[in-house]
Amino acid sequence: MEYTVVINGKPEGPYNLEQLKGMGLRPEMFVRKPGMDDYKEAHEIAELRELFGFKHQKTAPQYFASFDQRLLASVIDYFALLVIYVIVVLFIYVFVSEKMFRIGTALGLLLLVPVAKTIYSIFAEASEKQATLGKRLLNIKVTDAVGDRISIGLSIARNMGKILSTLPVFVGYLLCFTNKKQQCLHDSLAGTLVVKDRLL
Incomplete structure (x- = not known):
């Protein structure tokens, strides 16, 4: 599985899990994998929580449909x-x-x-x-x-x-x-x- 990561406001990658480990992925960084419609914070993705030990931080919605x-x-x-x-x-x-x-x-x-x-x-x-x-x-x-x-x-x-x-x-x-x-x-x-x- 490969992941695209937003770094300094720009999507970069794709990276595999080993590369994510080496780059110091943080829980608040935006990540997308194949099959996802949009980016999510790393702590929202189950396998990344398990791999990096992130805690799922529940946040209230911030973007509302017009x-x-x-x-x-x-x-x-x-x-x-x-x-x-x-x-x-x-x-x-x-x-x-x-x-x-x-x-x-x-x-x-x-x-x-x-x-x-x-x-x-x-x-x-x-x-x-x-x-x-x-x-x-x-x-x-x-x-x-x-x-x-x-x-x-x-x-x-x-x-x-x-x-x-x-x-x-x-x-x-x-x-x-x-x-x-x-x-x-x-x-x-x-x-x-x-x-x-x-x-x-």
């Missing part, structure tokens, strides 16, 4: 669901001849899209990835107040809280412009954060 990133992630999620919706409707139109049934079913399924989005978000944000498809594409994820994965219960509370964020005219979403952690109303109520990968 409103436009969150909005784009939601648009991507809805687009994916609408693609599925269109496929299902086309299937119905091909195999069902009754016109009123086709129209009624198409409208009924369209009304279920937001419900499907909510259910999907609940499970996706509480999963190991901590993110829906849209969030994953933008490298943002949902965490609790200290950066840990949220439970299903907390995910339900967060997503149900979005109902309050939309009333009366999406004011709850605009609250993200009023605080440093860019929390919308439903995030504040549930005690969650939407964070992004650190920038070098």
Whole structure:
């Protein structure tokens, strides 16, 4: 396994484990290995903790997803669901001849899209990835107040809280412009954060 290390603000390497030993790797140095989306501090990587005797120092999130990133992630999620919706409707139109049934079913399924989005978000944000498809594409994820994965219960509370964020005219979403952690109303109520990968 080879690692890229940020030294004096610049990524250098790759280095193998023996080379890392020789260079005096410190726990706060940023390191990335193949398969990682972004750099992590050395103490956050299990095999480096074991090899160098680092202690895992839990730090609160410092980089938060902006409103436009969150909005784009939601648009991507809805687009994916609408693609599925269109496929299902086309299937119905091909195999069902009754016109009123086709129209009624198409409208009924369209009304279920937001419900499907909510259910999907609940499970996706509480999963190991901590993110829906849209969030994953933008490298943002949902965490609790200290950066840990949220439970299903907390995910339900967060997503149900979005109902309050939309009333009366999406004011709850605009609250993200009023605080440093860019929390919308439903995030504040549930005690969650939407964070992004650190920038070098």
